Amino acid sequence: MSSVRLLVLGTIRRRGVTHGYGVHQDLTAWRAETWTNIKPGSIYHAMDKLAAQGLIRAEDSGDPVKRGPARTEYTLTPDGEAEFKTLLESALKSNEFQQMAAGIAFMETLSRTQVIALLEERLAAQEASAVFLRTLPTESQPSDPSKHPELVGMWAGYMEHAVTATRRLLQSLHDGKYTFADDVE
Amino acid sequence: MSSVRLLVLGTIRRRGVTHGYGVHQDLTAWRAETWTNIKPGSIYHAMDKLAAQGLIRAEDSGDPVKRGPARTEYTLTPDGEAEFKTLLESALKSNEFQQMAAGIAFMETLSRTQVIALLEERLAAQEASAVFLRTLPTESQPSDPSKHPELVGMWAGYMEHAVTATRRLLQSLHDGKYTFADDVE
DNA sequence: TATTTTCTATTCAAATTTGAATAGATATAA
DNA sequence: TTATATCTATTCAAATTTGAATAGAAAATA
Numbered sequence: 001m002s003s004v005r006l007l008v009l010g011t012i013r014r015r016g017v018t019h020g021y022g023v024h025q026d027l028t029a030w031r032a033e034t035w036t037n038i039k040p041g042s043i044y045h046a047m048d049k050l051a052a053q054g055l056i057r058a059e060d061s062g063d064p065v066k067r068g069p070a071r072t073e074y075t076l077t078p079d080g081e082a083e084f085k086t087l088l089e090s091a092l093k094s095n096e097f098q099q100m101a102a103g104i105a106f107m108e109t110l111s112r113t114q115v116i117a118l119l120e121e122r123l124a125a126q127e128a129s130a131v132f133l134r135t136l137p138t139e140s141q142p143s144d145p146s147k148h149p150e151l152v153g154m155w156a157g158y159m160e161h162a163v164t165a166t167r168r169l170l171q172s173l174h175d176g177k178y179t180f181a182d183d184v185e
Numbered sequence: 186m187s188s189v190r191l192l193v194l195g196t197i198r199r200r201g202v203t204h205g206y207g208v209h210q211d212l213t214a215w216r217a218e219t220w221t222n223i224k225p226g227s228i229y230h231a232m233d234k235l236a237a238q239g240l241i242r243a244e245d246s247g248d249p250v251k252r253g254p255a256r257t258e259y260t261l262t263p264d265g266e267a268e269f270k271t272l273l274e275s276a277l278k279s280n281e282f283q284q285m286a287a288g289i290a291f292m293e294t295l296s297r298t299q300v301i302a303l304l305e306e307r308l309a310a311q312e313a314s315a316v317f318l319r320t321l322p323t324e325s326q327p328s329d330p331s332k333h334p335e336l337v338g339m340w341a342g343y344m345e346h347a348v349t350a351t352r353r354l355l356q357s358l359h360d361g362k363y364t365f366a367d368d369v370e
Numbered sequence: 371t372a373t374t375t376t377c378t379a380t381t382c383a384a385a386t387t388t389g390a391a392t393a394g395a396t397a398t399a400a
Numbered sequence: 401t402t403a404t405a406t407c408t409a410t411t412c413a414a415a416t417t418t419g420a421a422t423a424g425a426a427a428a429t430a
Binding site: 026029030031032034035097100101104105106133136140141142144145146148149150151153154155157158161164165168169172177178179 | 211214215216217219220282285286289290291318321325326327329330331333334335336338339340342343346350353354357362363364
């Protein structure tokens with residue numbers, strides 16, 4: 001699953017009310033190209049679909065400072081808010097880079113406790129995966145790619161790195177860094 | 186760009202002659218689901234397109250040990266061989282996981298010297314990227330995701346790991362591991 | 371003031387990917 | 401022997417993604 005829907009919902013949610021170009025501008029400003037690769041066409045498609053599903057609603061922005069062509073602005077509906085939470089939770093448990101990145105980008109909208117729980121779930125999966133990858137047999141002159149030491153080693157090494165990264169993030173959260181939905185000042 | 190074409194061309198090339206299901210079986214056996222996520226439909230689509238472009242050609246397999254429904258078997262044409270090499274070269278220079286993985290899976294079909302050159306190109310790009318990511322400013326209470334220490338840190342950490350992995354692979358190749366197209370026994 | 375460029379904003383056809391359905395052949399169990 | 405499951409093999413509609421085109425408005429330049 002791609003992270004377009006989560007990114008679009010999260011961006012609209014963050015802005016309150018916005019249009020396709022606004023979402024695109026934000027993602028560009030966030031250097032999201034580094035961790036995702038979402039093209040304008042995908043944003044507009046996702047928005048049309050979200051609107052058709054009643055997760056976002058066309059809204060007259062109170063802001064008349066309009067530059068350029070006509071735009072259509074949207075806000076989240078209650079269903080959209082629920083869908084955002086669902087997608088975010090699954091992104092935080094995910095092992096896919098794009099999902100993880102989007103998950104981290106929006107994690108502070110959940111409670112610290114919940115994010116920790118989700119990340120612990122991700123960590124367990126990553127640890128199991130890392131262990132499994134190290135059990136795979138390899139051959140120094142591999143008869144097929146599944147036994148190639150470099151291929152298997154690259155994956156195992158990546159998974160071990162991912163475990164470290166998740167642990168580090170969990171530590172930051174335990175240390176009280178960042179401000180989550182349930183943090184009081 | 187996805188790695189379907191490279192994977193399909195490489196698999197047919199490796200088998201000499203094969204059909205869509207054969208490609209699918211190989212990719213499954215190679216545990217390719219770990220590093221790519223290619224569904225049967227994509228394989229058949231890619232094959233139709235490759236055939237339409239004259240990169241593969243339908244062929245009567247000499248093998249009458251047919252089990253189950255009718256199949257269409259293909260071989261690479263000379264143009265297909267050239268395309269395979271081109272895609273493989275760009276995969277070995279790539280920073281995308283799926284590309285890299287497919288590149289490593291088939292690297293031994295090139296010459297050792299060429300693979301080293303391509304990986305050195307990849308390494309340079311990764312090093313530059315890692316340095317750049319560490320220059321990005323972050324905020325402890327990030328005003329937007331582009332300044333989130335965890336997001337930026339995750340990418341930088343990943344890139345640094347990737348640099349290490351590429352260096353390690355280069356070392357193996359310099360050490361004379363594996364048998365490349367230009368290696369003599 | 372006319373022209374060109376840039377920024378704002380979206381649309382659309384074409385290509386690709388997904389997910390599920392279809393269907394033949396062989397093996398298994400009742 | 402008959403039903404059922406499993407393995408072989410592909411097809412197809414629907415969903416998504418890409419890449420390029422379109423177009424209005426403002427800024428820059430000549």
